[in-house]
Amino acid sequence: MVVPVAIGIGSNDWDPVAFKAELTALVGKVRTAGKIPVVARMPYRSDSGAVDFQARLNLVVDEVTRELGLLPGPDLYGWFRAHPERLTDHLHMDDRGAVELMRLWVEAAAPLYD
Numbered sequence: 549m550v551v552p553v554a555i556g557i558g559s560n561d562w563d564p565v566a567f568k569a570e571l572t573a574l575v576g577k578v579r580t581a582g583k584i585p586v587v588a589r590m591p592y593r594s595d596s597g598a599v600d601f602q603a604r605l606n607l608v609v610d611e612v613t614r615e616l617g618l619l620p621g622p623d624l625y626g627w628f629r630a631h632p633e634r635l636t637d638h639l640h641m642d643d644r645g646a647v648e649l650m651r652l653w654v655e656a657a658a659p660l661y662d
Contacts, residue, residue: 550660553578554653555621556588558609559639562601568608575616586657587613588621592629595638619659622652 555574561567571587578585589606596602606625613620627648628635634645641649 551583552586552619552657552660553583554588554657555585556590556624558590558605559593559602561605564604564608567605568612571608571612572616575612575618584619584660586619586621586660588653588656589623589625591624591639591641592626592632592635593639594632594635620656622649622656624649624652627652 555571555578557571557574558567575585575587587609589609590602593600593602602625609621612618628641628645631645631648634641634648636642
């Protein structure tokens with residue numbers, strides 16, 4: 549039986565080196581448990597200012613996904629960057645944003661069930 553584990557972390561992180569170590573360790577624990585890790589690109593924050601930490605950390609998500617041969621998770625950064633009106637406080641989504649988040653997860657996990 550396919551048991552995916554949705555991983556969505558990093559929205560409050562800023563250090564790419566520490567984030568990569570923590571994400572890699574988490575993926576390893578999920579795999580050790582016999583499950584399939586699926587890591588989302590963290591959502592865009594409309595209050596990022598001069599330094600867009602999410603964009604920088606999403607490069608780490610992409611790198612870990614590639615290096616460990618993971619099924620790519622949903623691109624929450626791209627979707628919420630295109631739809632910042634769905635963010636109620638520059639980070640947390642409104643009801644419509646939550647519906648879209650679930651749709652994006654379903655689309656990302658669909659290849660596991662084909």
